[in-house]
Amino acid sequence: MELDSEQYFSSYEDLEVHKLMLEDGPRTLAYKNAILNNKAYFKDKVVMDVGCGTGILSIFCAQAGAKKVFAVEASNLANLAKEIVKENKFENIIEVIHSRVEDVVLPNYMKVDAIVSEWMGFYLLHEGMLDSVLFARDRFLKDGGEIFPESAAIYIAPCSVPSLYNNWDNLHGVSMSSFARELRASKGSKPEILTIKPEDLLGAEVALCWVNLREDEAHDLNAYSIEHVVGASKNGYYQGLCIWFECIFPKLPDAAGDGHTVLDTSPQSPATHWKQTVIVLPQQQEVEEGEPIAFQLDMTRADPTSRRYNLQMTMLDPEAVEHPLPCSCHMTKCILAKAFMMQHAEHAINQKNNENDTNVLQDEEINDDDDE
Known part of the structure; x- marks a missing residue:
């Protein structure tokens, strides 16, 4: 409401x-x-x-x-x-x-x-x-x-959600999977605010958006969207999308310490009252390490003056969408693309090293024979 x-x-x-x-x-x-x-x-x-x-x-x-x-x-x-x-x-x-x-x-x-x-x-x-x-x-x-702070970013990553899936398989010796299924269905209209453990993340995060408080205008905040593919980082159950944010404070001259302060609400950081936001899937998908997980996430302001946003997640076919470069999934095209990029990078490094070698000053040859 x-x-x-x-x-x-x-x-x-x-x-x-x-x-x-x-x-x-x-x-x-x-x-x-x-x-x-x-x-x-x-x-x-x-x-x-x-x-x-x-x-x-x-x-x-x-x-x-x-x-x-x-x-x-x-x-x-x-x-x-x-x-x-x-x-x-x-x-x-x-x-x-x-x-x-x-x-x-x-x-x-x-x-x-x-x-x-x-x-x-x-x-x-x-x-x-x-x-x-x-x-x-x-x-x-x-x-x-x-x-x-002067800037902020929103990140998303696929995850498991044990509190709404696994924890109901055996409740004091009773299977409550049917209850858990209905519970998840009842939560389909809004995201959950949960604490996700680092080990429950199933892939690398991607930035949904960056907010620049120095330059952005209110209308720049109206909508964000991303279409993404990520390879599963391990075998597991894909059960939702985990969303968190970080805020970056100015790094100013003469600051004490390194002057770099970041407020990070990711699962890898100490817990905050914001926890993480999770879009829970109605049905889990078992994934293998390297298997591509493709999704689209749209975040849209409810109306131009609203403080509330609507989140919509769409599950996509990994075969039908463009993959990032490099991509962490095990599809052949991504493995070949990654290998090509690594070869190109290695060639560039070798070429740079060769250029550096030719720029080294050589000692001038000295003829130490006695003058005749």
Whole structure:
């Protein structure tokens, strides 16, 4: 069911939602590290926190040396954020603004040096507020200003889903496969939010899309689509598509450490409250290592102003679609293509090495015979 704006913002007044986010270590620490490792950048800067919630990101910015933080929150949680700011003695730096960012007017129409926001939803964009962040960027960010995070990507990979398949084969000595089949059928109208173990992935991931917060416009987010083939990485049961995302923070000069912060929600990374999004197949397919798995995934905004997306997965015939180069599947054409590419790469390396050898300075031959 689609939430209207009032329902959407009021849903964020539920303290359990914020408890879940605050206790999400990878999520909160990624922002803390990205901000506090860049104290050299934040010192004496003006910052806007879009959708500040409890205000913790605003406080990180103040701790990093920002001289002014505009913490914008549309829900009534803004009142609690004000108390938390005061509790941490940053009320002279952080100004909590109880408003939608689209309605905010800053003093003297000033611009900010940086925007921070935790805007991500399930599979990155579902019920997220990226449109509002892009609006804030266009209206409030100085030329050359920074956005935390500055880019994001959505990845997909075939997977097994034991919790909806295997775990029902023997329930306290009773086979419940029929129940599991009906359970999967009842979930066909929406994706599942599950934790997928790394060993349950059946192939290499592929990027569905990249989001560039510096340049993308709201209409660029309306639809994404991919048609892909991947070779199964092992023998197993193909039971669904696993979807996750990562967010990349700016790598700035004079940052502490290597300055590179990434929030990764993949099965290989520490669990987050986003978990992974899974499109569950109604019937599993047994696959062998190298067997091609072909699919199309379309992600489309429900309507131009919606925070909700529709996901549609189509299973494809591997014989009828174009394979990536190189392809990891065991079809003859892909094996030959991979061998040709490796030969070509080896030839190029050898040619480069030969060129380097001919460029080595040779000692001039010296005639050491005695002069006659």
